[in-house]
Amino acid sequence: MKETKKCIIVDDEPAAHYVLANYIKQNPQLELVFQGYNGVEAMDYLRENKVDLMFLDINMPEISGMELLKIIPTHPKTILTTAYSEFALESYDYGVIDYLLKPIYFPRFLKAIDRFFATENVKIREEEVINSVTVKVDGYFMDIELDQLLFAQSFGNYVKLYTLKRTYLASITTTELEKCLPEKGFMRIHKSYIVALDKIEESEKDFVVIKNEKLPVGITYRRELTDRLKNKDNI
Numbered sequence: 355m356k357e358t359k360k361c362i363i364v365d366d367e368p369a370a371h372y373v374l375a376n377y378i379k380q381n382p383q384l385e386l387v388f389q390g391y392n393g394v395e396a397m398d399y400l401r402e403n404k405v406d407l408m409f410l411d412i413n414m415p416e417i418s419g420m421e422l423l424k425i426i427p428t429h430p431k432t433i434l435t436t437a438y439s440e441f442a443l444e445s446y447d448y449g450v451i452d453y454l455l456k457p458i459y460f461p462r463f464l465k466a467i468d469r470f471f472a473t474e475n476v477k478i479r480e481e482e483v484i485n486s487v488t489v490k491v492d493g494y495f496m497d498i499e500l501d502q503l504l505f506a507q508s509f510g511n512y513v514k515l516y517t518l519k520r521t522y523l524a525s526i527t528t529t530e531l532e533k534c535l536p537e538k539g540f541m542r543i544h545k546s547y548i549v550a551l552d553k554i555e556e557s558e559k560d561f562v563v564i565k566n567e568k569l570p571v572g573i574t575y576r577r578e579l580t581d582r583l584k585n586k587d588n589i
Contacts (some may be wrong), residue, residue, distance in 0.1 A: 393417030
């Protein structure tokens with residue numbers, strides 16, 4: 355039997371808890387370990403406990419769901435649950451894997467769960483040698499050779515892959531792609547960019563250059579990028 359995945363619900367509406375808890379109980383691969391009614395409760399729980407999946411409402415008092423994602427440096431994979439869709443695009447920059455609009459229907463819930471387990475299945479074992487990454491382009495799965503990949507740019511729940519030969523628009527989020535790429539050789543330098551370290555031609559404080567493309571470096575990634583470029587063993 356597969357190991358169950360621990361999940362939590364963070365929502366200020368009791369009715370939403372009732373619906374989601376009922377759906378979760380119908381999936382034997384999920385285990386509901388906590389129910390919080392505001393962002394503060396969620397932060398307190400996440401500081402002390404490991405969680406695989408979080409169902410998170412956006413519109414909550416004091417701390418909204420989006421604010422919670424920005425505050426927590428590392429948070430579980432997240433499925434947003436809300437009655438509003440205006441934050442859908444922004445949410446994918448914070449590791450959100452799906453977006454459920456209320457009222458949430460069971461078939462749509464199952465689709466989100468399938469997506470969650472799909473991201474789990476692409477986790478890379480450290481001992482594996484990865485030569486390519488499989489992505490969905492124009493409805494078809496294709497392999498992108500890693501030695502051809504220059505960098506990736508986020509477009510909501512899509513990613514534009516720039517390779518030595520051409521550019522592809524893949525149906526995958528930046529966070530999902532990051533989990534598919536070997537840590538040695540690739541690095542996120544900005545919330546919207548992942549680069550192949552050995553393809554960097556020029557590096558400055560605020561940007562790097564790859565094939566004449568000037569890519570921004572986020573402030574939170576600067577030190578790690580500098581350290582890794584100095585240490586060639588990490589490239």
